[in-house]
Amino acid sequence: MIILQYLFYILIFPGALFTIAAGLLLAGIDRKVIAHMQKRIGPPVAQPVYDFFKLLGKETIIPATANRAAYLIAPVVSFVSLCIVMLFIPILGFRAIGGAADMIVILYLITIPGAALIVGGAASGSPFAGIGISREMVTMMAYELPLVIILLTVAKKVGGDMLIFDLGIVSAYQAQAGSLITEWSMIPAAVAMLLVIPAEIGTQPFDVAEAENEICEGPLVEYSGSPLALFKLSINMKMIIMTGLFTALFFGGIRTGFVITDLIVFVLISTAVMLVCITTTHAITARLKIEHLFKFYWTVVAGLALVSAVLVWIGL
Amino acid sequence: MIQHFPVLAVMSLFLGAFLVEIFGTKREAVRNAITFVTFTLVLILLYALIKPVILEGRVISYWMGNWEPVAGYAIGIGYEVDALGLVFAIIAITAFWLSNLYSFGYMKGEHHLGHFYTLFMMLCGSIIGFCMTGDLFNMYIMVEIMTFSAVALTGFNTDKDGALEAALKYLVICSVGSGFILTGIALIYLQCHTLNIAQLATMLAGRLTPTTLMSFGLIVAGFGVKSFMVPFHTPLADAHAVAPSPISMVLSGVVTKAGVYGMIRCIYILFRAMDLTQMQILITTFGTVTMFLGVSMALKQHDFKRLLAFHSISQVGYILLAVGLGTTLGLTGGIFHAANHMLFKGLLFLAAGAVLHQTGGITDLDRLGGLSKKMPHTTICFLVGAAAISGIPPFNGFASKWLIYQAAYTKAIESGNFYYLIVTIAALTVSVMTLASFVKITQAVFFGQLSEANKDVTEAPKVMLVPMYIISALCLITGVGYKFFASYFVLPAVNSAVNVTNYIDVMMGDGYAAAAGVSNMAADNVMISSWSPVVYLILFVTVLAAACIVILASSGDRGRVVEVTDKDALKHSNFFSGEEPVYSHVSGSDMLWGYKHNFKAYYNIMDKIHTGRMTDYCSMVVIAAAVIIVFMFMFMR
Secondary structure, three states: OHHHHHHHHHHOOOOHHHHHHHHHHHHHHHHHHHHHHOOOOOOOOOHHHHHHHHHHOOOEEOOOOOOHHHHHHHHHHHHHHHHHHHHHOOEOOEOOOOOOOOHHHHHHHOHHHHHHHHHHHHHHOOHHHHHHHHHHHHHHHHHHHHHHHHHHHHHHHHHOOOOOOOHHHHHHHHHHHOOHHHOHHHHHHHHHHHHHHHHHHOOOOOOOOOOHHHHOOHHHOOOOHHHHHHHHHHHHHHHHHHHHHHHHHHOOOOOOOOHHHHHHHHHHHHHHHHHHHHHHHHHHOOOOOHHHHHHHHHHHHHHHHHHHHHHHHOOO | OHHHHHHHHHHHHHHHHHHHHHHOOOOHHHHHHHHHHHHHHHHHHHHHOHHHHHHOOOOEEEEHHHOOOEOOEOOOOEEEEOHHHHHHHHHHHHHHHHHHHHHHHHOOOOOOHHHHHHHHHHHHHHHHHHHHEOEHHHHHHHHHHHHHHHHHHHOOOOOOOOHHHHHHHHHHHHHHHHHHHHHHHHHHHHHHOOOEHHHHHHHHOOOOOHHHHHHHHHHHHHHHHHOOOOOOOHHHHHHHHHOOHHHHHHHHHHHHHHHHHHHHHHHHHHOOOOOOHHHHHHHHHHHHHHHHHHHHHHHHOOEHHHHHHHHHHHHHHHHHHHHHOOOHHHHHHHHHHHHHHHHHHHHHHHHHHHHHHHHOOOOEOOOOOOHHHOOHHHHHHHHHHHHHHOOOOOOHHHHHHHHHHHHHHHHHHHHOOHHHHHHHHHHHHHHHHHHHHHHHHHHHHHOOOOOHHHOOOOOOOHHHHHHHHHHHHHHHHHHHOHHHHHHHHHHHHHHHHHOHHHHHHHHHOOOHHHHOOOOOOOOOOOOOOOOOHHHHHHHHHHHHHHHHHHHHHHOOOOOOEEOOOOOOOOOOOOOOOOOOOOOOOOOHHHOOHHHHHHOHHHHHHHHHHOOOOHHHHHHHHHHHHHHHHHHHHHHOO
16 A cells, blocks of 8 residues: 555656646746747647657657667656656645655756756767757856755755754745745845756756757757657756745745645746746846856856855844 | 784785785786785785674784783884774775776786786785874885885886876875875874874873974875875876876775875874864865865866876865864765775776777877767766766765765854855865766767777777776665665774774773873764665666656557668768768867856966976975964964
8 A cells, every 4th residue: 555655656746747747837838928928829838748749759860979878768867867856845745755865965866867968968979969068067067056055045044053954844944934935034045046947947048058049959959759758858847846946945834734735836836936937037038158157157146145145144 | 813814914915015026027827816816815804804893893903023012101013903994994905906806907918017016015005004003103104105106106107108207296295295294203202202003192182282283283284195185186187197097096096095094093093183173174174175176177187087186186175074074974974985986986097997998098088089889888887987976866976975065064053154164065066066077078088979090999808897897886886875884884983083092992901091081082973864865766766667668558660769771871960950960079178168268267377386397396285284284383272
């Protein structure tokens, strides 16, 4: 019975199936809203689902320069590791598997899909992919610094004089003391986190790694068929995971009492977060250069996060 | 019986060195047999000590020639093996055993191999003796043997460009370091009239007179040179670039660790100064600077082995930072990282050596590429090592770094010092920078396009692949079972570093420590951890299995994998915006441009500092040692 319960957690909710569904839903909403912002009608909300199944049906072409094994395994690793991360993020009051991984571990677990994308891109042997993975890596280095500071700030705010990295405790603390977004000392960190999310997912203005009209989708340039479908799906899943992480860190205090309503509220907040940090920035900005992106994150965003860290450190 | 094992281990290695020189210069089979048997014997001797020393917590003492202390004064040379020393000795012998196996394939056909193995066994014997001795001057002698055999081995390929220069740099800088250590020991002898560590611990603890403070500063600086922390790191990059790969593995995995071990032994046991706040700040600062400078220099290198050398520096920075925190959690992370670093850095050097060996000596990242198709096994091992060193779960690098982050952050909130929060952030950021430089190697060497010059490269021979696969497996095992290793292998070492009374009593007689008023450091053995690799692996396998089932169930004709045939070659060639595809490989120097551009000013300064001139490097060493001593006199009196 307990095995069935955990299988349900892992495969259906909040594991694989939920992450896929929510990710595709968010991607659909994103495209629709951007279209409306640009005075277009846009595709139907279910378009990412159609795209996914269409790609599954396409032929998988392996370039002659590619390392076949790495090229095909990378998308699977990316997809599988993302399915697992969602299990460790509390959905308001509900948490499937506690105590196995905390904030810092999650920070490292979400680098695995990035690393898989890099290995896959490199394995394709294309020069466009080579440039793409170089940019992807610089992007990762850029947003990692502010993300680290944000997580340590949250840990200090929640833990006080204790070592608290556990997201479950972060959530429980917020249920008692109110969501962290209501603390004015945490606002700069929240803004910084909002800026980290689009770089992590790779949307404009931080999509330098994939820059379609410049380096032809970078690491994905040679991919086709089901591996491409898995990578595209991974990007969509990252949307719900990163916005969900934001919700858990800064809106974790909201409780409705039922898992179902918790889930709905969680998805709604995540969607709202996505509309602010992904959709709006996508619609109103143009792509940055990689060196500007790096500078922006290590100065402005890291600075914002550090302001919060100092404020929290002196007890505000 | 068991108390003879440490001495036998050291003696058999030195004896083996002579035997190889006498019988092994001509015939390969004899030479290989002698080295393999000796290393295996020592491996068994030391692993047999695990049960009594590490698991049961006994301390083994051995007085050479049975010269026991007279009236409370140690007069002979004593060997004393506690868990701390044994853990480092086991790290050493494991690395040497694997490296020796690898060298059978790698060094095949080189000249003067008899001398090579003589030096190789001298190096191993000196390090194991260094870890096990209980006598300060004996420690110095072992350091000297270690340095000189390492120097000779670095310059072993004398026909290689820069080999002699690198060896000379190594020799000069390390001799300055040895000079510091010797002067420090002389000052201690002047003050205390004994050289036994256990006895000195009762005399020096908490009573830092100007003389002993001076010697303390000199010893810290001296072991700093031996562990190649910044600014003493300068000879290491050159040395690794020219040394044969098995030597690179032990230089980075063991020789630098010997410096760290000396540092731990002196600070924690000899002077017991680790509870001083200033001492903690001194060591953690050196650790953090070393960590950052190492990785940032590594990001800019375009020589395979030189890049790895700078990573050795960076990882030693992690270890020093953890050791310098002065908490048991920090020390656990530090020693665990030392063991893990031996594994994954050894693996990376062996992979680099395989590439170098098979391509005929190319280590320039701009001239390699696409080797994964020719050397698939090396690629797998390299990827495991790269994932481990960049701290990707569930490999071992993540487990030990994870303990270090926790220790640094705990220190920050316990002491309320914002400085340690900065240290934690630096440690976490350096980790992703490490990943970046390994992405660079992965693309530049193993993936990308195969150049015309490397068309005929073949996979490395089996005798080289076996050690690589053994280490790869160990990287995963220690990563997944990190709780087991941390509590049964590392924690006893930590306990023996903080519980000095037992160490003193075994050597000098029961009640000696209590009579001298020595007490143990407060041990706070908390290993807070909410990272469970086993759960993660179970989840991973479950989801993977489900995904595979779905893929298999739905795969019909659609989405099939198509093989390349000559007929549709154009379809399978790279996308080139409609042009005819040509050879174009994104090589090491092309990578990470956005980062390098932003750090231009920093790299200009670094280029000015790393002049490559020995005189400059020597003055850096002397100035840094002076800074350490002045710091101690200003803040620790």
